[in-house]
Amino acid sequence: MKFLTAHDVIKHLYSLPHLHPKNDLSFIKRILSSLGDPQNKVKTIHVTGTNGKGSTSYYLSNLLQKAGQKTGLFVSPYVREFNERIQLNGQDIPNSDLVKVANIVESKIELLQKDDPNFALVTFEYETALAFEYFYLNRCDYAVIEVGIGGQHDKTNVICPEVSVITTIGLDHEKIIGPTIEDIAHEKSGIIKSKKPVVLGNVPQTVLPILLKKANETKSSVYLLGRDYTVETTKNIQYCFKNHQIVFAKRPLVESYDIAIAVTAFYLLHLPLEEKMIEKAIDQTNIPGRYQIISKAPKIVLDGAHNIQAMNNLLSFLHQVKNKDGRLYCLVTMMKDKDLKQVFDLFEDQDKVTLTTVPYPRATKLNDFPAEVREKYAYDANYCHAYQNLKNKLSKNDILLVTGSFYLVSAILQVEDPINASARD
Structure with missing residues (x-):
């Protein structure tokens, strides 16, 4: 071949x-x-x-x-x-x-x-x-x-x-x-x-x-x-x-x-x-997919945090810097083999979380999330639709966080900038 x-x-x-x-x-x-x-x-x-x-x-x-x-x-x-x-x-x-x-x-x-x-x-x-x-x-x-x-x-x-x-x-x-x-x-x-x-x-x-x-x-x-x-x-x-x-x-x-x-x-x-x-x-070092800001007003952040330690650090920071008048919206998917319940315990009650998935074999679908997570948060299997829906809800003081998997981060970058996300010399 x-x-x-x-x-x-x-x-x-x-x-x-x-x-x-x-x-x-x-x-x-x-x-x-x-x-x-x-x-x-x-x-x-x-x-x-x-x-x-x-x-x-x-x-x-x-x-x-x-x-x-x-x-x-x-x-x-x-x-x-x-x-x-x-x-x-x-x-x-x-x-x-x-x-x-x-x-x-x-x-x-x-x-x-x-x-x-x-x-x-x-x-x-x-x-x-x-x-x-x-x-x-x-x-x-x-x-x-x-x-x-x-x-x-x-x-x-x-x-x-x-x-x-x-x-x-x-x-x-x-x-x-x-x-x-x-x-x-x-x-x-x-x-x-x-x-x-x-x-x-x-x-x-x-x-x-x-x-x-x-x-x-x-x-x-x-x-x-x-x-x-x-x-x-x-x-x-x-x-x-x-x-x-x-x-x-x-x-x-x-x-x-x-x-x-x-x-x-x-x-x-x-x-x-x-x-x-x-x-x-x-x-001067830029690390792709790690606290990557693609919009400042309102702020949209992409971060591939996918385990308890990384997610705890990420959410703790965003809760600290979030404007008192703003909300934290989150679009999340993870891989099936992660500590899903422990990760979702890190979100605060006022956080507006939407669950989604990506076309990857290990990615969580609706029934892969723990029952209490499914009951608490909305689920949209179409990550493009879910992302645009959350963007439309944002006011200037809000933050939209895309996290849980680098596969989701990559998919959202394709949505935002499909030409530069796939172009090669």
Whole structure:
């Protein structure tokens, strides 16, 4: 099979299964080996965490670029289009390069299938192989690699990074890497590699010993938030690590520890960059789908918060900044495997919530929401109609929040700006 267009590639990727019967790394290792192990030919930083891993990855990518490094970035999910998943120096992979790399990977798959007809990749393995091959072909100095889910068994866990990063640990994806927070901590500790430093962020004390034990076993130096580096937020964000002290501008709903984690990981690479340039790199970083304001009066906010911790932070902030004369309208869908009841408990009684869905297999339909949620809130299966209906109700002091899933955020961006949301060079 030969791909002719990026549409062909993406269509094929999403026709593949999502999971192997056996949850190991044997398939991704075989395809990477047939490609010449491109993941070993580029320096990497590996990032995991229940929340903040995407933001931290974007900050790290920008810091590396400011330091003059040719920088790859592999993140998920995408907000506007698939090409966001694989970036080079802050630019999405062009369609022509996506086709080129996919044909290279596909040719190797066909060769492997001659010896083993049962050999096949799942979607995320294929995407991971695309990213590593693209970064190698473009001779990246560094690539920032965000895990898909977890750590130990994640398909990206085939690298020996210069630095490992664990941003936070909380309850999410319990059915896959849980069910307990201790199980999740064990899984995420799997990215800690022998004699390579690890930066730990906002980690609960209850599971910190699990991570420290793994670091001790691998002889990895640990840099722990609050012990080895600090961050304080008042009118601005004050960061301190060793003899480095930097002040960053405070940004709405930006977790200060995401910034601190990224800067600490960057310092461990020992790349020359003035503190003013570090400050500039952070301040200029835009993170798609995270507190993304698409209208100011009335305010319309898109945020892909999809677990308890992220949603609590988001709603707490919006309830604080909301005008006393205004209302908070919310359009929400989530994935079926999330803690739906606990998330909806975070909304206040006066919040005007509308439930919806998106055309994605894991997305909640009406009967997937808990009974008490269905009884309390209106449901509109047509997200376009639901969104326009809420927009029409807004006064200038109101806020409309679209949240619960990056898939919904992406869908609403298509509604608001269908040309720019899908256009490519």
